[in-house]
Amino acid sequence: MPENLEATQAATAGTRPGGRSARVRADMVTATLAELTEKGYDQLTVEAICHRAGVHKATAYRRWGGVDGLIAGALALSADQPWPIPDTGNVDDDVELLAREVYITFTDRDLRTTPTALIGAALRSDLGAAALGAFFAARHQQAAEVVTRAIGRGQLPFGVDPVELVRATTAPLYHRLFITGEPLDERAAHRAAAAALLAARAGLFDAAVR
Structure with missing residues (x-):
């Protein structure tokens, strides 16, 4: 410390x-x-x-x-670094790409070693865990632009919490990677994105509900 x-x-x-x-x-x-x-x-x-x-x-x-x-x-x-956010014009594709980014980063042999080691190390101390939480908060906030644009286009209901949708998309993937150790594949990434979008359209991420 x-x-x-x-x-x-x-x-x-x-x-x-x-x-x-x-x-x-x-x-x-x-x-x-x-x-x-x-x-x-x-x-x-x-x-x-x-x-x-x-x-x-x-x-x-x-x-x-x-x-x-x-x-x-x-x-x-x-x-602090900028993160390229997808903008295909279709929120379903954009959210799918967010999930795929996590999948690719942590399953590609040439990409996964350093971020996996960094997250694992961060969880070993209070200071690291706090910084990791701040890192994910920043990433979620950046990625939430995908949802904000979709609301403006009428592709998602007004009132959907953008950060909650992003969090729901990526959380199942990180759970497999760092909690259960289950294999992460493209199907899991697709399922996480689809489930998050379904929940958003059902009103489960409406900020007014909480």
């Missing part, structure tokens, strides 16, 4: 320093992800990350406090 409040706040709030500070942050995140992917959480050390990044360990401890702060920092930086 970070040893001071400043490090905790910087890691979880996703501060956006400029100039050299931004480069140090980016280099440390890159090094953290590389070390985590190669060695796993239990073998992760600030010293190895700093050596890879070319950053003095005193800087790392001052800004991030330790490996959990660096993991949180990696998630905060990831949450």
Whole structure:
């Protein structure tokens, strides 16, 4: 855990320093992800990350406090990055593509290792778990634009909570990946998207109902 409040706040709030500070942050995140992917959480050390990044360990401890702060920092930086949101003109296709994005990311051999390791590591500490929650909140908010557009087009009922629909689409997939360990396939992704849309059209995600 970070040893001071400043490090905790910087890691979880996703501060956006400029100039050299931004480069140090980016280099440390890159090094953290590389070390985590190669060695796993239990073998992760600030010293190895700093050596890879070319950053003095005193800087790392001052800004991030330790490996959990660096993991949180990696998630905060990831949450800041733009995410391409589908816009096919048809909400059924857009929501299906959101589900497929999760499916592809976590089943493709070349893509899955780092995000799987990062999420697994984040769940090992309170700081990491908080940063993971903030990351998913940001991603859900970005993806909710798909639903907002669909409501404007008349493809979904007015009053549907966009974030709830996105959450319902992706939650069954993450449940398989990180809770039950069940296989994740295209059929499961399609079923999750279809079920979320059916629930939305039935009024189950109407914000006024809650």
